[in-house]
Amino acid sequence: MQQSGMTGTAVAYGRQPNPLADRERLGEMLVEKGLLRPEHRDTALSLQKRWRSRLGEIVLAHRWMTALRLYQALSEHFGLDFVDLVENPPEAPLNPDLFSACAERQVIPWRYENNRLVLAVADPGPETFTWARRTFGPEVLFVGTSKFDILWSLQLDSDFRLTHDALTLLADRAPEHSAREVITRPQLLTLYGLLTVLLVALALSPVNALIGLNVLITLGFLATFALKLVLVWYGSRRRIDIKVTEDDVASLREEDLPVYTVLVPMYREPEILPILANALRKLDYPASKLDIKLVLESDDRETIEAAKRLGLEAIFEIIRVPPSSPRTKPKACNYALRFARGQFVTIYDAEDKPEPGQLKRVVAAFAKSAPEVVCVQARLNYYNADENWLTRMFTLEYTLWFDFYLPALEYLRIPIPLGGTSNHFRIQALRSVYAWDPYNVTEDADLGVRLVQQGYRVSVVNSTTFEEANVSIPNWIRQRSRWFKGYMQTWLVHMRDPVHLYRSTGFRGFWGFQFFIGGGVLTALAAPLLWLIYALWLAAGTRAFDFLFPPALVYLSLLNLLLANGFFIYMTLVAGFKRDYFKLAPYALTVPLYWLLQSFAAYKGLWQLISRPFYWEKTNHGISKYVPAERKAALRE
Template identity: 60%
Template sequence: MVTQPDKRLFGQFLVSRNILTEAQLDEAIQTQKLWKSRLGDIILAKGWLKPRRFYHLLATFFDLEFVDLMGHPPDPDLFDRAMIDEYARRSFLPWRRSADGAIILALADPSEDTFNWLRARYGQNARFVGTGRFDTVWLLQKMGNAALSDDALNALSTMTPQHSARQVFTRGQIAFFYITAMVFLLFLYLAPERTLFAANLAAGLVFFASFFLKFMLSCAAVRQEVDVKVRDSEIRSLEDRDFPVYTILVPMYKEPDVLPILVNAIRNLEYPQSKLDVKLVLEEDDIETIAAARKLALEATFEIICVPPSEPRTKPKACNYALRFARGEYLTIYDAEDKPEATQLEKVLVAFRKLPDNVVCIQARLNYYNATENWLTRMFTLEYTAWFDFYLPALEYMRIPIPLGGTSNHFKISALRAVHAWDPYNVTEDADLGVRLTQRGWKVAVVDSTTFEEANVSIPNWIRQRSRWLKGYMQTYLVHMRSPLAFYRKTGGTGFWGFQFFIGGTFMTALLAPIFWVFFILFTLFGLKAGSGVFSGRIMALNALNLLLGNGFLVYTYVLCSFKRNYRHLALYALTTPVYWALQSIAAYKGLFQLLYKPFYWEKTQHGLSKHTAAELEELKS
C-alpha cells in the first residue's frame, strides 16, 4: 500500500476518478485513526473495491504498468528459493529482464521504502511493475512448491531431530522395551504371583496417580484464579492503540459444507478487519473445498493457501506450509466449525501485554455449542469443560507442561518460528508444541475466552478422533522421554512427574482400564475361583480400589464442571462416566495399533454432522 504521507493523496486520487465518494474517504480516514491501519487495507476490508481493481489503481497511482502475473507469469530462472520469505513479506516477485539486462520486479505493495529496499537488493537500475497481491501469493506457492513443501515436512526433524516424531521409537527405547519384557518374563517364570502383584501394583500406581492428579488440578482450578481474566474495560482501552496484524490459520480438508460457519465467525470478530491476515489452508487436490471457498466472495482479508499433496498428510504439515505466508505479529488456529467469542483476539492481546515476556502462547478455552444433542455430546462437553476450564489452567499454575488444544491457541509468531513450529509427524502436534515451548523456558497461559465447536454426535466418528488424539499423546510421550534426565533438568521435578501422569497417564489409564475391569468383574462380581491362586485377593482388592477411586474422581470432577459452566442439567450424566471411558479404551487400543503400523496416519474427523450445524448453515444460506 502507500506510505503514511500518501494516504490522503491516494484517497483523493480515488475520489477524483469517482472510485470513492468524499464520504467514503472521510469514513476511511476516521476508521484509520481507530484501527491504525493503512488506507488501502481499510478500503479492501470494507469491500469498497475488488482486490484486482484496487491493485490496478494502486499501480496507476504510482505510475507503474500493471501486469497480470497469471496471464504473464514470471521468468522461473529469476526465482530464488532463498528469498521466499522476503517475497511473501514484501509481496513482490522478480518478473522479467529488460532488453538492457535490468531486472523488472512485480510488486503489489509499492511504497518508497519498498522501492529503496529493492534497489539496494537488485541494483539501482531495477525497474518496477504493479501486480495483485493474490497473484504473488499464488505464484509464490507454485514456483516455491518444492522448497516450501520440504521445509514444512523436514525443518523440525532436520534442525532438532530429538524433538521430531519422525522416528517413532529410538534404538534406546526399543532396547529398553525389550530388556523390560525379558526381565518381566524371567521373574514371571521364577515367581509368578509376586511378579504379577508387582506389575499390578505399578500399573495401579500409574492409574491412581493420573486420576488423582486430574482431581487435584480440578480442586486447584476451583479454589484459585488459574487463568487470565480480561475485563471489558481493558478491551476498550485498546481502541486508541496500535493493533498488530493478526494471522488466523484455518486448516481444513474436504469440509466445504461447514466453511461458511467459520467465515461468518471471523467476520463477526470485533478485531479490526484490516489487521486480520486469514489463511484458508486447503489441500491442493481438495477441489470441492477450494471451489466452495471461491464462491463465498471473500474479502481481501482472506487468502487461500493450497498445500501440495504429500505424505504424511497432516494438519501440522499444512500449518507449517502456511506459516511461511503469515504476516502477523500474532497467530492463531481455528478449525472449520469453530465459533470464537467476538472479543477473543482483543482479550488475547490484552493478556499478552499484561503477562511477562516469556509467555509466548495463550490458549483459549474450548467448549461445544451442541452440548445437549445426545448422550455423547453431553459427556464430551463435560470432558472438555474439565480439560480447558480446570486441567490446563491449573497445569500452568503448577508449572507442569501444557498440552495445547488443537485450536484457538494464540502464539507470538517469533517464538513459533524459533521452535520450528509444528511437528508434521505428530498427530497431536498441539500437545507436543506445548511441551516443547515449556522446555525452552517459555510459558503458556489460558485466557477466559471460549471458542465453541461442534461436539461429535457419532460414536464411530468420536472413536476415530479420539484414537488419533491418544496416538498423538503416545508419540509426544515417546519423543520427550528419549532423554528423561534432560527433560527433568528442563522442567523440574513437578514438571517431569506431572508430564508422566498427565500426558503419559492419559493414554496409560485408557489402556489399563479394561484389564482392571475384566479381572474385577470375573473375580469379584461373579465370584469366579479359577486362577485365584495366581490373582490373589490383594490384587483384586487393589484393582477394585483403583477403579472406584479413579472413576469417583472423574465423576466428582464432571459434576463440578456442570456447575462451572452452569450446565446443571448435565450433572446426572456424570454418573455414566465409566461407560464413556470404555469408549476411551477402545480408542486407545486403536491408537496403539496405529502407532505400530500407521504412526503418521491422520484419522479424519467428519464435521457438520450435528443438527445444530445444519440449522446454522440453512440460516446462513437464507
C-alpha cells in the first residue's frame, strides 16, 4: 500500500473500492492486525449497537487508537491507497455548492488521473461510494485519507469564500437585518428632525419643553417597570418554560439521538482549555455523536498549541478562522458553522460548564415542542457566585434574568434576546436565516429577535450552564459596555421598519421589544441624571428643579424612584431565594450601586457605538481564584 509522503504525479493512486470489503469486520480486522485490544473491540461493538454509530468513531472517541492508524487501516480494508493531503494537497477544484455536503460526508476532490476524478475519502463505505458516484459521476476513483486532512484541505480550498460568506451573507441577502450600516438615512433624518423640534421648543418655551422631555423619560421608566413587573408575575409560574423530566430523558433511545455540533469560540484562552475540555467530556451524550469544534483565530498560536498538547479526542476539531475585520465572535461562528455535521448546534463559551445532561434534555425539549420552535435557550448562572460583591450581584442578576424574565418573554410571545451561550438551534433553521450578524456585538440578542420576525419561536429549558462570573470591575465594564452597544445596534436594526416589526411580532411583541431592549438602554442612560437631581434636592433642599416637576409629575417620579426601585430590590432578593442562594440574598440591598456601574457601561457603549461600532471588546476569562485549582484537577483527569 502507498503511504503518506508520496510525491510526484506519475504513479496512479486512485482505486475502485474492494467490493468484498465488509465494514462489519472492521473490528475483527483491527484486532487481527494488533491495532486494537479485544476488550476494546467488544466494548466498541456493544456501544455501536446502543448508539448506532460507526465503530471507528467510537474507537477514536475513546482514544483506543491513533487517528492516523485507524484511517490507514480503513483505507487498506477497502483496498484504497492512503494519502496525506498536507503533503499531497488537492489539485482538483471543489464546486462551492458541494462544500457543505463534502464536509458532512468527509469527501474532497483530490486530482485527475487519466481524465478520471479521484476523490479522497475519510469515511469509506457503501453509502459514501454511492453518494460520490451519484454526485461526481460513476467513473470516479478513490483514495483514503484522514478526517483531519479533509477538514484542513476544505479550509485551505475555501478560506476566502468562507470568510466572505461569514462576513457578508446576512448583509447581502437580508441587509435590512444587518448592523453593517449602523444607522440608516431615514433614521438619521428622523433623529435630526426630533432634535430640531426639541431645539425649536427649547427656544420658544424652554420650561414647557423641559417638562415635556421629563414626562417622556418618566413614562419610559414607568413602562419599563410595568413590563418587568408583568414578566416577573408570569415568570414566577414554573410551568412556563419547557419542563423536561428525568423520565423524558430516560425515554430517549441513544441509537436515535442525532449528531450534535458544539461550537466553542475562543481567543487567547489557553489556560482554561483543559477545564473546558473536561466539562465537555462529561456531557452525557454518545461520544461518537459529538461534533465539537474549537473555533480559534488562526493567529492565536498560543491557544492552538495548547489544544494540540492536550492530545484531545477525535470528537474535538480545531477550526482556524482566518484574520478579517471585524474580528467578532459571530463572524467566527458563521465560519465554523459551514463545517458543522450535526442536526442541532449549540455554542458554549470557553469558561462554560453545562450540566452533563443538557444535550439530551434539549433533544427531549425539541421533541416536546412545536415545529416552529427552532431555538432552546438553557439558563445561565455562575459557579463562583460568592467570590466577591461583583460576582454576587452578577449571579443575582442572571438568576432574575433566566429564571423569571426569559420564560415570561416566551410565554407572552415577546422576542427573546438570547444569551451569548448555551442556546441550542435546529441547524437548518439557523442557516435559513443566515446565522449570526458578524457586525452586531450582541449577536444572540439580535438573532432572537430576528427568529421571531421570521415566524419562528424561542423557548427556555430547565437546564443550567455554569460560567465564571466577572471578578474584576474593569473587566465587567468591558463586557457590559459591549452588551449595551449591541442592544443599541439591535434596536436600531429592527426599528428600521417599525411597521414590519409590528406586523411580524404583534402588539405585545412590538411594545415588549421597545421597553425590554430600548427601555433597558433608556433607563441606564437617564437614571444617573435623575438620581443626581434627586440627591441635590434631598441634600440641599433646593427648589431650583421645581419648575421641571409639576405635581402630577412629582408623583410619577416618586413612584419610579421608590416603588420601582423597591420592587427590583425585592425581586432580586426573591431570585436569590429561588436558587437557594440564601447567602447572596442580603446583597440585593446594594442593587442601586450595581445600577450605577451599569449606567457607566451604558455611556461607554454609546460612545463606542459612535466611534467604534464593530469593535469586540474582549472579556478576560480564567481570572477567578478558583481557576488554578480547577485547571490542575482537569489535567489530572
